[in-house]
Amino acid sequence: MTKPTPTSSLHTHLCFLLFLLLLLSSHANSQSVQDQEQAVLLKLKSYLQSPPFLSHWIPPTSNTSHCSWQPEITCTNNSVTGLSLVNANIALPVPPFICDLKNLTLIDLSHNNFAGEFPKAFYNCSKLQYLNLSQNSFGGKIPKDIDSLPGLQYIDLSVNDFSGDIPAAIGRLQELRNLQLSINNFNGSVPPEIGNLSNLKHLSLSYNTELVPWNLPSNFTQLKKLKTLYISESNLMGELPGTLGKMAALEELDLLGNSLSGDILQVVEASNLQVIDLSENHLTGPIPDDYGKLTNLTWLALSYNVLSGEVPASISRLPNLKQFSVFSNNLSGILPPDFGRYSELEGFEVSGNRLTGKLPDHLCYWDKLSTLVAYENNLTGELPSSLGNCTSLTEVRVHDNGLSGNIPSGMWTAPKLSLVLMSNNSLTGELPEKMSRNLTWLEIRENRFSGNIPTGVSSWNLEVFDAGNNLFNGTIPQELTALPSLITLSLDQNQLTGFLPSEIISWKSLDTLNFSRNKLSGPIPAGLGFLPVLTALDLSENQLSGQIPAQLGHLTLSNFNLSSNHLSGKIPIEFENPAYDVSFLDNQGLCATNPSAKLSICNSQPLKSSKISSTYRALILTFGILLSLWALSLSFFMVKAYWKRNRSDSDWKLTAFQRLNFRVSKILRIDRNGDSGKVYCVPVNRTGDVVAVKKIWKDKKLEEKLEKEFLAEVKILSSIRHANIVKLMCCISKDNSKLLVYEYSENRSLDQWLHKRNRPSNLTSSVHHVVLDWPKRLQIAVGAARGLCYMHHDCVPPVVHRDMKSSNILLDSDFNAKIADFGLAKILVKHGELVTLSAVAGSFGYIAPEYAHTTRVNEKIDVYSYGVILLELTTGREANDGDEHTSLAEWARHHFQENYPLVDALDQDIKEPCYLDEMCSVFKLGIYCTETLPSARPSMKEVLHILLRCSTKVTPPLRRFRDASNLIP
Known part of the structure; x- marks a missing residue:
């Protein structure tokens, strides 16, 4: 063995000592970094004012480390690499020292209230890879030097207030994998440099509606690794690049709600596509047969375009297809029969086309089908037999076709079935004794159903039952009155006989009752007068007899028809009103005390001629004539003296629309001291009665607009009668001044209760201190909906x-809503007709998009404005909540689409647990009413039905569909 030399031994010891020094130095440096990071974190806690969620951030002991401060802190090798302060309600600027944490690779500050411009403090985070600032209030422009963060792989700036251009510098972040810029206020351009991000996998620019109109840059198709491309509702125009179909990695393509034109996307190599949504554009041409090669496709949505031709049979054989939506196009031909056979189809929506032939029979082959929407086509034949065993079925909408035959028997009892609309076909058969307990809406009008109304109807749970214009016969079963949730009941134009049910007190929710054009006989039940919310009653063209029950006078009816029966006696005094002139025609035995009712005058007990001599009658006649002459002379001199004393009022003309309980002289004071355009509260008698008086004074040319509004208001309000529309009592006018006299609403307007800054200083103290609770708000919503429904559907x-x-919804002493201010109203020739106006009128935040852009209007602009009012009622916010580019409707839509908790949007002052379901449902209804496309909004009749069925027990969650009529919960 070789013995070590002294030199080699010394070398070994030196190496060992050097290793120890390096180890101690590394430990000292590590300890120094930990101490520095701990100090920065404690400084951050102090900066945030020591919020409770950071209570566990306390100086560590010898056995612990700040790396244990989870979940906000993430460490790698004992150093902070991640900082996550999510949904913490932080409303401070981003701390400038945040990047004193030198090793940060991840910063997540999403779901807070951070404001200000993009924090350039992040530029000091040289290792930053992940940055999430979504759902805050950052504004201004994204910095042009954002490429100072070259290591970024993920950046999410969605749901903020960024504006201006999207900077070209983003295209220089070569490591970027995920770019999220949706829902901002960008009003500039989109840089084509984004197409240079060769590593990008996910890109979202959706819901940036203020972008300058732009075409999809052709170099976007060079994003070879891109998996998801979302550019919904972002002002995208032009034709789709043909090379878009060559993006082999693409899995989801969503270009919904733009202005794309030309032929639809031709798929060539994008075989990985799972979702294609090109709905709500202007695309033309046929659906390419190549779509049948997309074996991974689960969702195909092409609705609201101008597509033509037949549906390719190859699409029906896709193995993974779950949702097929092509409604509102010009498609024709027969539907391929294989739909549903090869894939677990969940939604099949083909309405609003020109399709013929039968519906595919295998739609529910796998028992997964939820929605069948095929209305407004030319379909024939029977309903698919697979619907008889379809336990997943929730909605069937096949109205307005040529379908025939019986309903598959098992369909009626499908456990999840909630909605069936099959009107205007040629369907036959009888109604079953049992139906699904979840079925609440059944419309089968204008078919050939026959037989009796089954006695098993008492076990149904219907809220809308419309079976008019069929072949039903027999009597109306008493069991039908056992449906307490019923809102609409229409059995008109059938062959029903017998008496009307006498015990009907269970119909507490009934709004519309129509038994017209049958063969019913007997008396009208007095119990109808006690139905609390009944507004439409039609019993015309039957064989009813006897007197009209006085109890009917208790109802507030916007639609009332008893014509063409055998009724007799005096009509209730409440109906002696021009609004009901046609309600009693062709009843020979009816009479009235008021000749304006277009009925014969009810005679008092006649004098017996045998007991009264002709001389006595002559004396009575002579005395009456003399008395009349004396009274006329006296009145002439009194009137002459009065007008002589009040010469300035000699030109006034009174036009009364109601019975007045006051003198005109009480109102004329306004003419002497009132300002034009304002509304005044005027006491009119000693009993304390008050009216509201609106003055229009047209001495100045600038007030010609007010004159036009005055004439519009008089024309409309004098012709309509409804409990939820403000009552115009009279009009007093002369050459240069006009006065409108309305009923007075004690609780002023809705906006003064919802929004503090709109409350006048003289408003009662109760308004200042009492919050309008949710039951009252829901009551107001229903009342206003009733008024609009009457205007749109019954006028x-x-x-x-x-x-x-909200300022045009007045509230009486019981908080009943009354729609007011008809100065801008427009009478349409027929329902749904578009009218072009010379200028846009209305108020910011309430104006429907199509009205602002085209000045073309129909009823759907009111639906949009009403939806904004629903959002005000549920959130407490104002309609123009935001800056000049945002509104409450836009804010609510973003909140909903991003799946934020709905309860976070509700008014904190009234957010009680027992009302949350109702409030969330009404909030979502407000969103549906404010859809961008008018055709996607519900009618006011649908809105009213939804509100009436809104309760914590029965209101299911609303789901967002693109189908225009798929808005019913």
Whole structure:
């Protein structure tokens, strides 16, 4: 063995000592970094004012480390590499020292209230790879030197207030894998340099509606690794690049709600596509047969385009297809029979086309089908037999076709079935004794159903039952009155006989009752007068007899028809009103005390001629004539003296629309001291009665607009009667001044209760201190919906308000809603007709998008404005909540689409647990009413039905569908 030399031994010892020094130095440096990071974190806690969620951030002991401060802190090799302060309600600027944590690779500050411009403090985080600032209030422009963070792989700036251009510098972040910029206020351009991000896998620019119109840059198709491309509703125009179909890695393509034109996307190599949504554009041409090669495709949505031709048979054989939506196009031909046979189909939506032939018979082959939407086509034949065993089925909408035959028997009892719309077909058969307990909406009008209304109807759970214009016979079973949730009941134009049910007190929710054009006989039940929310009653063209029950006078009816029966006696005094002139026609035995009712005058007990001599009658007649002459002379001199004393009022003309209980002289004071355009509260008698008076004074040319609004208001309000529309009592006018006299609403307008800054200083103290609770808000929503529903659906011609807002909803002493201010209203020739106006009118935050852009209006602009009011009621926010580029409707839509908790959007002042379900449902209804496309909004009749069924027990969650009528919960 070789003995070590002294030199080699010394060398070994020196190496060992050097190793120890390096080890001690490394430990000292590590300890120094930990101490420095701990100090920065404690400084951050102090900066955030020591919030409770950071209570566990305390100086560590010898056995612990700041790396244990989870989940906010993530460490690698005992050093902080991740900082996550998510959903912490932080409303401070980003601390400038945040990057004193030198090793940070991840910063997540999402779901807070951080504001200000993009923090350049991040530029000091030289190792930063992941940055999430989404759902805050950052604004201004994204810095042009954002490429100072070259290591970024993930950046999420969505749901903020960034504006201006998207900087070209983003295209120089070569490590970027994920770029999220959706839901901002960008009002500039999109840089084509984004197409240079060769490593990008996920790109979202959706819901940036203020972007300058732009075409999809052709170099975007060079993003060879891109898996998801989301550019919904972002002002994208032009044709789709043909090379888009060559992006082999692409899995999800969503370009919904833009202005794309030309032929639809031709798929060549994008075989990995799972989702294609090109809905709501202007794409033309046929659906390519190549789509049948996309074996991974699960979702194909091409609705609201101008597509033509037949549906390719190859698509029906895709093995993974779950959702097929092509409604509202010009598609024709027969539907391929294999739909549903090869894939677990969940949604099949083909409505609003020109399709013929039968519905595919295997739609529910795998028992997964939930929605069948095929209305407004030319379909024939029977419903698919597979629906008879379809336990997954929730909705069937096949109305307005040529379908025939019986309903598959098992369909009626499908456990999840909630909605069936099959009107206007040639379907036959009888109704079953049992139906699904979840079925609440059944419309089978204008078919050939026959037989009796089954006595098993008492076990149904319907809220809408419309079976008019069929072949039903027999009597109306008493069991039908056992449906307490019923809102609409229409059995008109059938062959029903017998008496109307006498015990009907269970119909507490009934709004519409129509038994017209049957063969019903007997008396009208007095119990109808006690139905608390009944507004439409039609019993016309039957064989009803007897007197009209006085109890019907208790109802507030917007639609009332008892014509063409055998009724007799005096009509209730409440109906002696021009609004009901046509309600009693062709009833020979009816009479009225008021000749305006277009009925014969009810005679008082006649004098017996045998007991009254002709001389006595002549004396009575002579005395009456003399008395009349004396009274006329006296009145003439009194009136002459009065007008002589009030010469300035000699030109006034009174037009009364209601029975007045006050003198005009009480109102004329406004003419002497009132300002034009304002509304005044005027006491009119000693009993304390008050009216509201609106003055229009047209001495100035600038007030010609007010004159036009005055005439519009008089024309409309004098012709309509409804409990939820403000009552116009009279109009007093002369050449240069006009006065409108309304019923007075004690609780002023809705906006003064919801929004503090709109409360006048003289408003009662109760308004200042009492919060409008949710039951009252829901009551107000229903009342306003009733008024609009009457205007849109029951007025002939229909009326569009054009300026619906919370300040135009007045509240009486019981908080009943009354729609007011019809100065901008427009009478339409027929329902749904578009009218072009010379200028846009209305208020910011309430104006529907199509009205602002085209000045073309129909009833759907009121639906949009009403939806904003629903959002005000549920959130407490104002309609223009935001800056000049945002509104409450946009904010609510973003909140909903990003799946934020709905309860976070609700008004904190009234957010009680027992009302949360109702409030969330009404909030979502407000979102659906404010859809961008008018056709996607519900009608006011649908809105009213949804509100009436809104309760914590029965309201299911709303789901977002693109189908225009798929808005019913």
